[in-house]
Amino acid sequence: MFIDWLTISQEHQHDLPIVCGIFTLTVDSNTNEVLSTRQPRFKHEASFSTSVTIHVQGRKIRVEGNPSRVGRLDNLFGFTSIEQCVSVYNSLLRDYGLPGFSRCTRLDIGHGESSAKFVDGAKIERIDLTTNVALGEGNVVAYLRGISSQRIGHSIGFLYPNGRTVAWTPKGNGKGGRLQYRKAYDKAYEMDQNTLPKFKRAFGDSSEEYKYVKRVRDYCTQEGVVRMEQELKSEFLQREALCYWGLFDERRLAELHSEFLKIDEKLKVTAMDIVSISEQLLAEHIVDSTRSANTTAMYAIQWMHGQRFDFAKKQVQTHAARLNRIGINIRNACDTSRFAPVFVRQCREVTKTVLAVPAWYQRPNHLQQVAA
Numbered sequence: 001m002f003i004d005w006l007t008i009s010q011e012h013q014h015d016l017p018i019v020c021g022i023f024t025l026t027v028d029s030n031t032n033e034v035l036s037t038r039q040p041r042f043k044h045e046a047s048f049s050t051s052v053t054i055h056v057q058g059r060k061i062r063v064e065g066n067p068s069r070v071g072r073l074d075n076l077f078g079f080t081s082i083e084q085c086v087s088v089y090n091s092l093l094r095d096y097g098l099p100g101f102s103r104c105t106r107l108d109i110g111h112g113e114s115s116a117k118f119v120d121g122a123k124i125e126r127i128d129l130t131t132n133v134a135l136g137e138g139n140v141v142a143y144l145r146g147i148s149s150q151r152i153g154h155s156i157g158f159l160y161p162n163g164r165t166v167a168w169t170p171k172g173n174g175k176g177g178r179l180q181y182r183k184a185y186d187k188a189y190e191m192d193q194n195t196l197p198k199f200k201r202a203f204g205d206s207s208e209e210y211k212y213v214k215r216v217r218d219y220c221t222q223e224g225v226v227r228m229e230q231e232l233k234s235e236f237l238q239r240e241a242l243c244y245w246g247l248f249d250e251r252r253l254a255e256l257h258s259e260f261l262k263i264d265e266k267l268k269v270t271a272m273d274i275v276s277i278s279e280q281l282l283a284e285h286i287v288d289s290t291r292s293a294n295t296t297a298m299y300a301i302q303w304m305h306g307q308r309f310d311f312a313k314k315q316v317q318t319h320a321a322r323l324n325r326i327g328i329n330i331r332n333a334c335d336t337s338r339f340a341p342v343f344v345r346q347c348r349e350v351t352k353t354v355l356a357v358p359a360w361y362q363r364p365n366h367l368q369q370v371a372a
Helices: 082-095 140-147 187-203 208-223 234-239 251-264 274-283 290-304 314-324
Strands: 002-011 024-027 034-038 042-045 051-057 060-065 107-109 117-119 123-134 156-159 165-169 180-186 225-232
Touching: 002 082, 051 082, 060 082, 060 123, 123 234, 123 251, 140 156, 140 165, 140 180, 140 225, 140 251, 180 187, 187 208, 187 225, 208 225, 225 251, 274 290, 290 314
Parallel strands: none
Antiparallel strands: 002 060, 002 123, 024 034, 042 051, 051 060, 107 117, 123 225, 156 165, 165 180, 180 225
């Protein structure tokens, strides 16, 4: 797991220097006292295809961007800890004469009429966790089609029309909710659509930069790379007590990401027919008789043909729970295109593994700044 995006802010106890050519003052018209100073957001061009946004508002600094991509040609692999990411941001802030982010050591909560929280360090407002998984060449599209049939809690999978991206959202329409946004996509395809054209325009197709990025793309194609990403938003981080850097255990982030990576564990049935469903129900010891297996399987067949069920009935709930244990969720609308008999590990021996870093890959060179 590594971090693909980080939005972080900190309120300082002293006035901050002016770093923009234009800024806004809030002035008391009676006393002419300057109440606050606000500087517009500005972008630091951090690499060939990304930028980091810095915003100074009064005594507060807010930075957002992809620290794993700063000064690099790509970000197939990136930083694995918040400390490494903050180190990159602090290096940028020093260039502008701004103070860096620090860990929180205490959290004070106001009393009486005020219940505001005050911290002496940085607050995380968004963090994206990412893992690359290797499925083998030619298996990506079928795998994405398969996992799009699965729910994550109350979030429903949405397969994009091009078949290259799946997103899980509360309404199942691919649009992110207010707490989390999770998606999986074909990394090689994404590089073909975005990264390679940018480098070709900037450097030409005979440049070393273009050749290197193309090599990364070819590696993703060869390994069948699916990129699993989840965006943890501000409200979720506050709810889970994961927003105040230094006051939580970062292993909790890894646990949350691990749960997301288990999305494919229920994919056991390779074809939507009554025989394979019945056999799987028996093999998993979900039912104890062929008759019970066939009865439950019939619900799946009826669902596949558009049958609607009354989930207030206990019998329907029982059969739905059984089918859900083998990856068939009859509470979702059925899309038969997702159930082609090609994709699961038990079928074509498609093995999902964490993608290895090749020896020629250019790692981030900011690691020495971590102690700064």
